[in-house]
Amino acid sequence: MVSIGFIGLGNMGRPMARNLLTGGHVVKGFDLEPAKLRAAESDGVIRADSVAAAVTDADIVISMLPAGQHVREVYLSADGVLGSAKAGALLIDSSTIDVATARNVAAAAAKAGFEMLDAPVSGGVAGAEAGSLTFMVGGNDGASRRATPVLAVMGRAIIHAGPSGSGQAAKICNNMILGITMIGVAEAFALADRLGLERQKLFDVASKSSGQCWALTSYCPVPGPVPASPANRGYAPGFAASMMLKDLRLAQEAAAAFGAATPLGAEATALYTLFSNSGRENTDFSGIFEMIVGK
Secondary structure, eight states, X not given: OOEEEEEOOSTTHHHHHHHHHHTTOEEEEEOSSHHHHHHHHHHTOEEOSSHHHXXXXXXXXXXXXXXXXXXXXXXXXTTSXXXXXXXXXXXXXXXXXXXXXXHHHHHHHHHTTOEXXXXXXXXXXXXXXXTOEEEEEESOHHHHHHHHHHHHHHEEEEEEEESTTHHXXXXXXXXXXXXXXXXXXXXXXXXHHHHTOOHHHHHHXXXXXXTOOHHHHTTOSXXXXXXXXXXXXXXXXXXXXXXXXXXXXXXXXXXXXXXXXXXXXXXXXXXXXXXXIIXXXXXXXXXXXXXXXXX
C-alpha cells in the first residue's frame, strides 16, 4: 500500500484515482472545482482542501492538469508541491504539456531534492475508466522503475521513453499521427460515399489491407463498422476535439522550436482549429468526418 497525493480530479484524474483505490492504495486528492472534489470523495478519495494538504504525507504525488501553466503553478508556487511534499516523495505529472515546461519543472524538482517523471497517457476517458491507459514516461531509470507498480494499476502499458521531457515528446508525436490519420480515414469514407461504395465494404477492405490503422479499426469515424466508436454515440467525446487541437498545437510549437518540418501536422492543426471553432470543440475528434462531408 502506497500513500498517494492526487492533484486534478477531472474526467481523467477521477477514474485514475478510483483505480488506485481499487488497487489498495490510500489516495488523498485535491481539485480547484468543489464538485469534482466531492465526486472523488464519494469514490473514497480523502478530501484535501489545498495542494499542500494533499501531498504533505504522500509517498507519491500524481498530477493530471489541463496545461503547462497549471503544472508550473501546482509544483512551483510557494504552497505548491515542491514546497510541501515530504522528503523522498516521487513526483509524477501525467498532464499533457509542452516539453520545455516538463523539463523545467523536473529540473526545479531535482534542485529541491525530488525525483520527477513526466508520464502523459494515451487511452482517453475510456482507458482511464478501464485501467488500460498507456503511460509514456520521461525521467531517470530508477524513478521509472519505482513508479511502475503504481502506474500499472492505472494502465496496461508503461513505456520508459527516455530522460525528462521524453514522455511529453512521445505523447505529442503519437497524437500528431492520430490527428493526421483520423482526417485521412474520414476523407476516405467521404470519398467512398460519393463513389457509391458501402461504408462497411470500405472498412472490410481497408481493415485487412494497407489502409489499416487505429483510427480505422478501433475508432472508425462513421457509424456502423466499429460499434464501440463514438460515431455510434452521436460523437459523444471519448477524446474531445479541443483536446486533440491542444496536442496538435503542442506538436507544432515543438516543431517550430526544434526546426522540424511537419506540413501534415500543420494542416491537421488548421482543420481541427476550424472544427473546434465551429462550435464542436466538445465533440469527439472523430466527428471531424461531419465537417469534411459538409454537415
